[in-house]
Amino acid sequence: MTGTTEWDIKKLRILRTLSERGTVTATAEALLMTPSAVSQQLSNLARQLGVPLLEAQGRRVHLTDAAHLVLRHAEAVFAQLERADAELAGYLAGETGEVRLGAFSTAVPALVVPAVAALRLTHPGVEVRVRETEAAESYELLSAGAVDLALSLAAHAPTARDPRFTRIPLLADPLDVALPTDHPLAAAPSLRLADLSSEPWIYGGSGPWSEITRTACEAAGFVPEQAHSAAGWTAILALVEAGMGVALIPRMAAPRATGVTVRSLPHDRPIRHVIAATRRGADTAPAVASVLTALREAALPRA
Template sequence: MTDWDIKKLRILRTLADRGTVTATAEALHMTPSAVSQQLTNLARQLGVVLLEAQGRGVRLTDAAHLVLRHTEAVFAQLERADAELAGYLAGEVGEVRVGAFSTAIPALVVPAVAALKRDHPGVEVRIRETEAAESYELLSTGAVDLALSLAAHTPADDARFTLLTLLEDPLDVALPPEHPLADAPSIRLADLASDRWIYGGSGPWSEITRSACEAAGFRPRQAHSASGWTSILAMVEAGMGVALVPRMVSTRAAGVTLRVLTHDRPTRHVLAALRRGAESAPAVARVVQALRTTAGSRPARL
């Protein structure tokens, strides 16, 4: 029977994900020469060629991709084994590392952690603020156990992850208090086609704003660029433009007029992502349930 070396298979899996030996070495805290040596030994053990030279780098062979297809099932089963062993040894005691984007932390993660402290004090949560787009990289390298991300930044059909929808977060429009539509009976996104807009120059919120406006029939005219909600809302309050704001941010918008969009009603979907198989770990399951309860208790309207 073939000698399947889990450590070496993990290196091959990381190379497939990162693309280069150097990036793989950085992710696994190894030297590039050690990565190359381990993969050479793996190829010898399996009796197949796993890598081929491509310019200054390497590419995975068909045999390597075949190995990786089976490897995903192996790692998922090992995650389940770890989860069951953790439940047996620790019961409801455990540490869960959660990566979450900035607006999700006060709106979802902090209330969920408060509930866990009350109901399951043995479960300790460590929070790491992340960009939504980097969540899956942190999961794949084991830097976090659970990540909150947005559906717009979810890799399609990735067998390594389990995805759970937590919340549909509506997008409201933030207007200066003196805006002509601040007191209008109803408002739709297309009514703001000629306004000056405030949103990030790049990243998820830039994409979400542009996509929502384009779906409403216009391309937003960007007047100012900012990535933090404090800056965006301060500029809106000063009459420098309008902005789309997720409902989870509404508690910070004291100086602006927030209006629910009556027709377009764009939303963003907030997801919890885990390495496949890890969802059965008792501590992780407690955190997921607390997040779901918190998400379900949020008000649907302003």
């Protein structure tokens, strides 16, 4: 390889997508290309760089050490291009632009809606398009360029060392316990999570909230007995109101059910951390920065 090596950004993006998706077929689907076109572009890139990028292992291909080396440098290039796009957007459009935001369900009413309402007054030229997403999906969309900003729980986000993303902490959201109003412990002067170890519990059969509930209870010294499985807050609170069990509820979900008592857990309070993420370098775009500022301000009353 010489100092005049041609670094082809389009082909580097294909290589990065292959690294993320694992197969040529999945890469082709993500980039709306044919598998043969993906293979041809990567073969051309290998010739341009003068190093082998792929090695066959059975019916699959794997990235070589040289490919991983190339990608480490390419991530810095992609971040710099995002910053260039952000500066150019600011130069051309000023405080205007469209921001596509992916957010998990409870973040939409608690953070996104108040942030958008505030932006309409302070930055009327910024248009926010909201897309409700699951955590894993939001980062796939962010990496693919389908959204500009993603809200998720820190526990379900890529590691802070992932070079593709910039993470911005927004909120530490406490988890409270929801009990039927006539429950013997609903009016107890002090309540610990361990006091509910023998209760029937209500939480999803799988996914983030199932993990959060089990982890919190296990940290308090017991394994929760799952009496009922539900994922939506409306269903969970209806089951609690009917006296069918107890449940952990994020404070952001602020239940409105009249037959439910929500108690904080001051002694062993479980917390989930809410973060925003952008593609590395894109957080400096004026419109994205304005949305991030509005989200931080919306999170302040809940801090």
